[in-house]
Amino acid sequence: MQTGEVQQALNLEEKTWYAMSLGDLTLYLQQKGSELLTATAYQSNDAPPLCQVLHPVEQLADGVKIKERLYIGDPEEQYRIQLQLADKPYQVKTDTPIRIGPNGHLVLYVSTPLWVQLISTSGQVMSEYPAVSPRLSWVGSSTTEGALCYSSKSTAPADITQVQRREHRAVTAMELVNSGTAPLSVERLSLPLNMLSLYYASGEGFWTESVRFRIEPGSGETTIVASAKPPLDIGEAKLISEPRESGKSSRLKTAMNLIMG
Known part of the structure; x- marks a missing residue:
């Protein structure tokens, strides 16, 4: 998927269904007068990921129903499709526990699913859909102090040549630094994707800072x-x-116990 296909302006023929696919998601769109109809379908998460740009289709797939009717309001406004990172932090759990020696550091690479957004030309997000249905979790020091987040498992390779690039996921390089005098055990980390930007590099796919x-x-x-x-x-x-x-800051400090190992 090229960057020109990512930030795609909608130019839909009236009363014709269009579809695009990314990850497990198939998103259907139809322009009908002043309203934009949307419908979604998700395949099984053990199926190969989908990736297909917006194209006309004869009709909705069997069992798929209209999900939303969107109205921008201003007739001069138009829609465009844009990809974005998750709207909540991701709690990433490694397949195996990791231990880092005193004053040691390690770089791990993890990937997380993208979101497909429908945005007006003025920048309003009218609706959005995850490329993969996320699993909600909780991060915090207790059941009352913390926040909702998404969670996923990752092989988290330490070698960039082993990173698998996928069209529906963004990769983040995470450097873990043990600032103490005792070994550090790491099993889970909270990745603040809602405070990061999304980038695209030709041949390398989608990345964050x-x-x-x-x-x-x-x-x-x-x-x-x-x-x-x-x-x-x-x-x-x-x-x-x-x-x-x-309000993103380059230095994010928290006293929450983000390490769950």
């Missing part, structure tokens, strides 16, 4: 620092979408 986690083993206190761009190893990367949270 690199993120550094500086962790104190005793207390679990974590300082998160987001870099200005993805790793240099992927070459030139084009910005696709800005962070969801406009």
Whole structure:
């Protein structure tokens, strides 16, 4: 998928269904006067991921029903399709526990699913759909202190040559730094995707900025620092979408115990 296909303006023939597919999602669109009809279908998550640009179809697939009717209001406004990162942090669990020695550091690569957004020319997000149905979880120091997030498992390779690029996922380079004098055990990390940008590099796929986690083993206190761009190893990367949270800071500090190992 090229960047021109990602940020695609909608130019739909009236009363004709169109479909695009990404990951497990198939999104159907139809322009009907001043309203845009939408419908969605999700395949089984163990099926090969889909990737198909917007194209006309004869009708909705069997069993698929209209999900929404969207009205922009201003007749001069138009829609475009854009990809974005998740709207909540992702709690990433590694397949196997990781231990880092005192003052040691390690870079891991994880990927997370993208979201497909319908945006007006003025920048309003009218609706959005995850490429893969996410699983909700909770991150925090207790059942009352924390926040909802998504969760997923990852092989989290430490070698960039082993990173699998997929059209419906973005890769993040996570540097884990043990700032203490005892070994650090890591099983889960909370990745603040809602505060990161989405980039695209030709031949390398979708990436976010690199993120550094500086962790104190005793207390679990974590300082998160987001870099200005993805790793240099992927070459030139084009910005696709800005962070969801406009108050993004390059230095994100939290006293929450983000390490669940």
